[in-house]
Amino acid sequence: MLDGAAELSSPTSLAHMDPPTPWITWAMALWNASLNQNMLHEMTSPFATQAEALVLRWLSPYFGMQGGHFCAGSTLANLTGIWAARDAAGVSKVVASEAAHLSVEKACRLLGLELLKVAVDRHGRLDGAQLPSLDDACLVLTAGTTATGAVDPLHLAGAAKWTHVDAAWAGPLRLSRTYSGRLDGIAAADSVAVSAHKWLFQPKDSALVMFRDLEMANSAISFGGSYLARPNVGVQGSRSAVAIPLLATLLAWGREGVAQRLDDLMQMADVLADAIETSDRLLLWGRPQTGINVFRPTCSTAAALVQALPPGMLSTCVLDGQAWARSVAANPLVDMNLVVGSVLAASLEGA
Ligand SMILES: *Cc1c(COP(=O)(O)O)cnc(C)c1O
Secondary structure (H helix, E strand, O other), X not given: OOOOOOOOOOOOOOOOOOOOOOHHHHHHHHHHHHHOOOOOOHHHOHHHHHHHHHHHXXXXXXXXXXEEEEEOOHHHHHHHHHHHHHHHHOOOEEEEEOOOOHHHHHHHHHHOOEEEEEOEOOOXXXXXXXOXXXXXXXXXXXXXXXXXXXXXXXXXXXXXXXXXXXXXXXXHHHHOOOOHXXXXXXXHOOEEEEEHHHHOOOOOOOEEEEEOOHHHHHHXXXXXXXXXXXXXXXXXXXXXXXXXXXXXXXXXXHHHHHHHHHHHHHHHHHHHHHHHHHOOOEEEOOOOOOOEEEEEEOOOOHHHHHHHOOOOOOEEEEEOOEEEEEEEOOOOOOOHHHHHHHHHHHHHHOO
């Protein structure tokens, strides 16, 4: 198992949205496994239930939300937000950019909602000029698209019957004093999804779905039952206590500790972007908006560049039918000088 795993904490690991996890989360995850608390039944999890409420009380205000619950990933968090849009607000369709995550399309398929895809501008953001009528729609805005890290125009939040912000990747930037403004407008959304197993450095399966009007949303997505002391809220039934490792991380690092790591990662992405821009053998797709760089060599292919570098340093993505190399600043232990040197050297080799 160990030999067959990527080392996400390696100094050259920069390819994916999966961060290395702090050891305090390993200890908490081990305890969670041994105690096997179930968030579905508060009687099995009196402390874990309080811990989840505490974490949500602490994080929700950064997004202008009242609260919510944990689920196993933002695929489920997006499904839950769009479910609430359908059953609390009565939307009949979903509008999202063509760069939205495929989980939005999955949610529409499962919920029987029509999905209208809107073109993106040259920065990869939903083009507000091309929006259809939003009267009976759930508008899904992405804060940090998966391929390029673009942030849709969040000032559009509130322009539809329901606005859901998919902040799976970039949501935690709200904790940064320097970069919080990149997500301004998010507080006018009706629901927000954030993956804690991305930029909050948590083990999987940890994500949050939060709502501006919690009572209204919960009444639409809750089921009661004879064996349940309290209604079951959301998509999952039995759930593990993933709030505990996150609570431990937040207590250990504080807001400043989380923000410092994110600020460092954002700056490291800028350092790589600067180096790419000054090289005439590399073409930068655009300045990084949320720690993701997209670029390609001018004299060879993105695949050849990625192949020439250590595994796990870069990934690839396809934009407008063309392959690009992609880096994702999720690893605070990355050695950016080493990465920059390697990328520049590899771009010379391919020439
Ligand atoms: C990762 C991601 C998702 C899906 O989140 P999971 O936690 O992998 O289920 C949704 N939207 C965006 C923008 C993402 O980057």
